[in-house]
Amino acid sequence: MQITPLGDSALVVELGDAINESTHLRVQTAWRALAAGALPGVSEAVPAYTTITLFYDPWAVVQAGAPADGIVEWLGARVRERLKNPPKTAKTKPRTVEVPVCYGGESGPDLGRVATQAKLSVEEVVKRHTKAEYRVHLIGFAPGFPYLGGLPKELVTPRHAKPRMAVPAGSVGIGGEQTGIYPQATPGGWNLIGRTPLRLFRPEENPPVLLQAGDIVKFRAITPDEFAKLQEARP
Amino acid sequence: MIHVLRPGLLTTVQDLGRPGYQQYGVVVGGALDAFAARVANLVVGNDGNAAVLELAQTGPVLQFSHEALIAWNGGDFDATISGQPLPRDRPVRVAAGETVNFGVARTGLRAWVAIAGGIDVPLVMGSRTTYRRAGLGGHQGRPLVSGDELKVFAPDERATAILNTLSAAQKRATAWTVRPETMGRQAPAGVVRAMRGPEWDWFSEDAQRDLFAASWQTTKEADRMGVRLQGPGLVLVKPREMISAAVNTGVVQVPPSGHPIVLLPSRQSVGGYPRIAAVAGVDIGRFTQLRPGEKVRFEKISLLDAQELWLARERDLARVQLGLARMTG
Numbered sequence: 001m002q003i004t005p006l007g008d009s010a011l012v013v014e015l016g017d018a019i020n021e022s023t024h025l026r027v028q029t030a031w032r033a034l035a036a037g038a039l040p041g042v043s044e045a046v047p048a049y050t051t052i053t054l055f056y057d058p059w060a061v062v063q064a065g066a067p068a069d070g071i072v073e074w075l076g077a078r079v080r081e082r083l084k085n086p087p088k089t090a091k092t093k094p095r096t097v098e099v100p101v102c103y104g105g106e107s108g109p110d111l112g113r114v115a116t117q118a119k120l121s122v123e124e125v126v127k128r129h130t131k132a133e134y135r136v137h138l139i140g141f142a143p144g145f146p147y148l149g150g151l152p153k154e155l156v157t158p159r160h161a162k163p164r165m166a167v168p169a170g171s172v173g174i175g176g177e178q179t180g181i182y183p184q185a186t187p188g189g190w191n192l193i194g195r196t197p198l199r200l201f202r203p204e205e206n207p208p209v210l211l212q213a214g215d216i217v218k219f220r221a222i223t224p225d226e227f228a229k230l231q232e233a234r235p
Numbered sequence: 236m237i238h239v240l241r242p243g244l245l246t247t248v249q250d251l252g253r254p255g256y257q258q259y260g261v262v263v264g265g266a267l268d269a270f271a272a273r274v275a276n277l278v279v280g281n282d283g284n285a286a287v288l289e290l291a292q293t294g295p296v297l298q299f300s301h302e303a304l305i306a307w308n309g310g311d312f313d314a315t316i317s318g319q320p321l322p323r324d325r326p327v328r329v330a331a332g333e334t335v336n337f338g339v340a341r342t343g344l345r346a347w348v349a350i351a352g353g354i355d356v357p358l359v360m361g362s363r364t365t366y367r368r369a370g371l372g373g374h375q376g377r378p379l380v381s382g383d384e385l386k387v388f389a390p391d392e393r394a395t396a397i398l399n400t401l402s403a404a405q406k407r408a409t410a411w412t413v414r415p416e417t418m419g420r421q422a423p424a425g426v427v428r429a430m431r432g433p434e435w436d437w438f439s440e441d442a443q444r445d446l447f448a449a450s451w452q453t454t455k456e457a458d459r460m461g462v463r464l465q466g467p468g469l470v471l472v473k474p475r476e477m478i479s480a481a482v483n484t485g486v487v488q489v490p491p492s493g494h495p496i497v498l499l500p501s502r503q504s505v506g507g508y509p510r511i512a513a514v515a516g517v518d519i520g521r522f523t524q525l526r527p528g529e530k531v532r533f534e535k536i537s538l539l540d541a542q543e544l545w546l547a548r549e550r551d552l553a554r555v556q557l558g559l560a561r562m563t564g
Contacts, residue, residue, distance in 0.1 A: 004433050005433075005538050006432070006433055006481075006482075006483050006486065006510070006513065007430065007432075007483045007484075007485050007486060007513030007514070007515075007516070007541075008430065008485075008513070008515055008516050008538055008541040008542050008545060009483065009484075009516050009545075010481075010483040012433060012480065012481075017478075018478075019478060043254045043255070044254050044255055044257055044258075045258075046257045046258050046481040046504065047258060048478075048479060048480040048481055048505060049478050049479060049480070050478050050480070051478075051480045051481070053480060053481035053483075055254065055257075055483070058516075058542045058545045058546060059545065059546060059549040062546060068542075068543070068546055069539060069543070071542055072538065072542075138479070138505065139258060139259050139260045140257075140260045140479065140503065140504045140505030141260060141503060141504075141505060142260055142368070142503075143256075143259060143260045143261045143262075143368075143369050144259060144260055145260050147479070183260075184368075184369070201259075201260075201369065203359060203360060203369065203371050207259060208256065208259055208261065208360060209259045209260070212258075212259070213258065
């Protein structure tokens with residue numbers, strides 16, 4: 001494990017050097033130990049694929065007892081201590097969240113492109129995409145946007161050279177080896193294969209998202225009629 | 236009530252940001268110069284995190300339906316009140332019915348306006364900051380437009396005392412000022428201080444030298460998320476892909492084009508470009524005052540120096556805070 005400064009008010013705790021399941025689990029375990037309130041002067045602990053970034057206020061850390069000329073070392077020592085003796089938390093199984101998706105047609109204009117690329121029928125692409133289990137590695141890029149790991153290799157499809165100006169909210173996309181869901185209408189270059197009627201960003205709820213880092217996602221194919229029925233109102 | 240007669244170019248409600256939600260992809264945001272916003276709040280007796288207005292280039296025209304105590308700082312706006320120059324960096328009394336015109340910035344780009352009590356907009360995820368991309372927070376999730384009406388919380392006792400004193404003496408403003416620029420130690424004009432970033436070693440020797448030797452020009456690709464700089468291309472020793480991770484305000488990241496981007500408080504929560512450097516926290520404010528086309532140099536300092544500058548500025552602020560508390564009882 002390495003702890004590296006990121007400017008004068010953040011530290012990066014590195015827990016691996018490749019995106020994989022074991023690193024993800026290490027990040028999740030460490031994150032629970034370092035999350036809110038665990039360290040003095042630290043306002044946020046943000047997990048990503050292989051890292052946890054701690055945001056701190058140097059003044060607050062000094063108020064909490066750190067020497068003015070050794071803030072990073074003092075905080076780093078607290079991090080190591082905390083990770084060596086993590087607080088006991090009940091072992092929780094990851095949440096599995098089912099995400100209904102209307103594949104192809106208007107909802108997924110690039111489904112055919114992905115099928116051609118994979119040398120598979122459209123039906124087979126949907127079958128394989130729904131059969132796989134995906135891990136939410138992190139949420140970022142936009143509020144509620146999940147970076148998912150676990151895309152079957154044959155479905156890997158390069159992004160569009162020219163991004164679309166507007167991708168509808170709820171669109172499920174494939175961008176190279178990555179797959180994700182667009183929570184809001186934004187420009188985007190991923191291949192759109194379907195759309196979910198669920199809202200991924202829910203600012204009125206706590207937590208304000210449908211999916212969180214650590215969750216398992218299963219996609220379920222639905223018809224356009226079901227899509228219309230399940231469509232959640234967007235405030 | 237404050238009536239927005241003209242909105243200005245990009246006037247938004249901001250506090251010190253919305254930390255705690257980056258794990259859900261929600262940006263922190265907040266006043267681009269958080270220290271300036273804290274000082275403006277302090278001057279009118281507010282909590283440092285009270286909601287203020289942030290102005291950019293062209294300020295708003297605001298009519299106050301009630302008496303108020305306000306303070307502003309930041310860039311050099313030609314602001315007026317009832318046709319007279321509006322004093323800055325100090326508490327100013329606005330009488331019921333008066334109009335404040337913030338004019339345009341003659342130098343600098345942004346300013347912060349605190350109103351005693353703080354702007355009364357709902358807390359969204361613990362903050363009153365405008366989150367434009369998600370259309371929430373601040374005043375209806377967007378910059379101000381003509382016809383908007385802003386409510387203000389009741390002022391603190393200290394603000395009321397200052398207002399009463401000014402009223403009794405028939406004065407517009409206090410003689411004393413509090414200027415964020417005088418706290419801590421300032422870099423020379425046209426310079427911002429920066430330290431090495433996590434991927435410093437990935438960059439060529441030329442890039443490492445150019446970053447601190449070259450004169451950089453800000454481009455029009457600039458907003459509350461970040462500012463792209465024009466100058467010598469910064470190249471890596473060899474092409475390398477980074478695994479996306481959290482980023483920080485002030486981080487200088489370099490996309491494959493070689494043109495660095497300095498990240499500001501409304502940055503995305505996650506980034507994937509190599510980070511050659513990071514601007515010192517105390518110099519973020521100066522950076523946000525740069526207009527498109529303006530030149531800037533980076534001065535290399537150590538992380539320890541950057542933190543010493545941070546602590547020195549906080550010590551100065553704490554002293555001023557104590558002084559004000561004594562003065563106004």
